[in-house]
Amino acid sequence: MGSATDASKRVTVDCAVPKGRADAARNRERILTAAREALVVHGADASLDEIARTAGVGNATLYRHFPDRDSLVHGVMHAVTERIAERAEKTLAEEEDSFEALRRFVFAAVEERIGALCPMLSGRFDPTEPQSLAARTRVERLTQELIRRAQQAGEVRTDIDVGDVMVALSQLSRPLPGVGCQRIERFVERHVQLFLDGLRAPAKSQLPGHAATLEELRQDH
Template sequence: MGSTTTATKRTATGGAHKGRADAVRNRERILHAAREAFVVHGAEASLDEIARTAGVGNATLYRHFPDRDALLHGVVHAVTERIADRAERALAEEGSSFEALRSFVFAAAEERVGALCPMLSGRFDPHEPHCQTSRERVERLTGELIRRAQRAGEVRTDIGVGDVMLALSQLTRPLPGVGCRRIERFVERHVQLFLDGLRAPAQSALPGHAATLEELREDL
């Protein structure tokens, strides 16, 4: 009797673990499909199509994300966390400080943050604690990458975190009337042009001052 009860508990526990693992995988698939759909089609991308692309039913999608805004929120948080994780890995890399910054910038650009930003206006609270914590983590780690490269004499000293954040947003944002897929082939090229402009010694004097995060948030 005791062994039967133990086996039953073990089976139940195993089933619970499998259920949680399946739920985590489904959530990740939904977020991946949603990010792709929102980047290409905007905030009004079909949720039915997102569910089909993720390989889940509509009920599963709505169980994880009850409405469109919740899904947008989930995508933005996931993207921000991935960018922060990539910054941490870049900081741990050995070798050139500039190459660490370069690998981070390209990884962040691959998330197409500029394509996601316009759709958030009016439907996303930038001060929501969870996302604010993730954003501050990205900014802190990016600042460390920049300062390390500046101390090594590999990056010009008249730029700051705000300059990099602003450039990433602008360089991955589609032009008016131009679909995101049409600019995909040019993003890497223009990110590299931007990175070349960060190198020390500086080839020119920049007008104004380094963009600060406080200035960029003045209208939030």
């Protein structure tokens, strides 16, 4: 049996986060999860009422956390970007095999359907907005480190840069025009693996042009 001291510690931990605040955090997470799925399937015009129903909350709760559609889309993108960054950091810390680390990161990013969500930011948000810029910069820095480490180990071809990976992630996780998400998802893992095989060193071909850098990708912004 546990001691009175142990019981006291448990009570202290249980009471550390007020119940109302914990419930609010769970509701916010449920809303973001439901919104991500709805936005991927239906786009930026997804029904907010349906998102609330899927999340198991009332409309008032949804609007308390996200006053309008743009704030919800922004919340989803920030949550997705943060999760991708956390997965990248975890992979860098845990995985000794540099190519396996890159593979794990790529699949994690694709699972978040980043390619389907990114187009919704176009024209909606300022790319220099501090929160979005910080989250994006964090992902880019971690991606660059994953690629650099794999290149130094001789596992990844040297004629690619972080921009090449970013473009591929966006394209591979984006539904094709006129093709439902459910029908295309069964092929995503297959095509991501084809892309990863193409990154392997020694290179089997000579790529046209030059490596895509982040600076070039940002020139149109």
